[in-house]
Amino acid sequence: MAESLLLPLVRGVAGEAIGTLVQTVTRMCGLDDDRETLERHLLAIECKLVNVEERSQTNGYIKSWMVKLKAAAYKADDVLDDFEYEGLRRKAQIGESTSRKVLGYVTCRSPLLFRFAMSRKLKAVLNKIKELVKEMNRFGLVDSVTREEPQLPWRQTLSKLDESTDIFGRDDDKERVVKLLLEQQHQQKVHVLPIFGMGGLGKTTLAKMVYNDQKVQQHFQLKMWHCVSDNFDVSAILKSIIKLANGTCDQADSIQILQKKLDEVIGRKRFFLILDDVWNDEKRMWEDELKPLLCCVGGQGSVIVVTCRSKQVASIMATVKPHELAFLSEEDSWELFSNKNLAMV
Known part of the structure; x- marks a missing residue:
């Protein structure tokens, strides 16, 4: 039956999403977070597709869902193929003369035009996959017998900056953010x-640059990094911060106990906390639950930096004017891509 190809199809598209060339082009286009989100959703679906075919034989709703998923997976495959083809095309240009590369870069195959066109395509297929995942979770459409398997971990980031990686076009952003931090x-x-x-x-790379800046390291008495990702759980965030500040806490600790421990480990120290990759756009969860706890500790000049995609999230959490990260310039984009491709040769 047609559905029998669904699992290998999803597995293949997920594998393509983590391909080196696809990652290089999406990163250069500012679309790597969307690519990574697509990858996570496909892997989550793959984990639950093991026994879905048997249920689709007797459940028309599941069968309909599988047909939609198959169509969405093929569209995702087409989008990723476009990224891969563009990567191969630009890689071939590396050996051409500089004048021809620059001419081709700003005329018939402008990266800006490609970036905007592919952004629309990737977001469209990602939104469709997200809808199907929500439907899958809401109605338990593909509930596998392997319930005991652990959930895939949310995306995690680290504060350490890879010194072997060249960073292009973000020095001015770093200096502005560092200046603003020190002014507080x-x-x-x-x-x-x-x-x-x-x-x-x-955004995460910029946050790492700021976090590891020598002036920032010397200015703050306590520095902490926590990746929030999709899991905006107040208790989990507090426990992580307490541990980062060299405190301890138990799994069963209540919010009141965590608040007390937070005050004990931070006290009046001037702290710098980065909450990376925040997605929560529920104002109540920030204003009523987490903000009162985090903003009632620490000494003068303590600052929390939040990285997020959404302007709405930024406006909910900001107490100073948010820093909007713009696209790299044409020159920096070309330099980044050339550097990535030369490293692959």
Whole structure:
């Protein structure tokens, strides 16, 4: 039956999404977060498709869902093929003369035009996959017998900056953010600075650059990094921060106990906290639950930096003007791509 090809199809598209060439082009286009989200959703579906065919024989709704998923997977495959083809085309240009490369770069195959066109295509297929995943989770459409298998971990990031990786076009952004952080030194309240922009533009990389800046390291008494991702759980965030500040906590600790421990480990220290990859757009969860806990500790000049894609998330959490991350310039984009491809040769 047609559905019998669904699992290998999804597995193949997920594998294509993690291909080196696809990752290189999506990163250069500022779309790598969307690519990564697509990858995670496909892997989550793959984990639950093991025994779905048997249920589709007697459940018309599941069979209909599988048909929609198959169509969406083929569309995702086409989009990823476009990225791969573009990567191969540009890689071939590396050996051409500089004048021909620059001419081709700004005329018939402009990266800006490609970036915007592919952004629409990728977001369209990603939104469709997201809808199908929500439907899958809401109605238990593909509930596998392997329930005991652990959930895939959410995306995690680290504060360490890979010194072997060249970073292009973000020095000015770093200097502006660092200057703003240091200017808060006499402020009594904990301020929140969001860095927001389209997925893949380098928000996490910029945050790492700021976090590891020598002036920042010397200015703050306590520095912490927590990747929030899709899991905006107040208790989990508090426990992570307490541990990062060299405290301890138990799984069963209540919010009241965590608040007390947070005050004990941070006290009046001037702290710098990065909450990376925040997706939560529920104002109540921030205003009523997490903000009162994080902003009532720490000494003068304490700052929280938040990275997020959404301008709405940035506006909800900001206490100072958010820093919007723009696209790389044409020159920096070409330099980045050339550097990536030369490294692959």
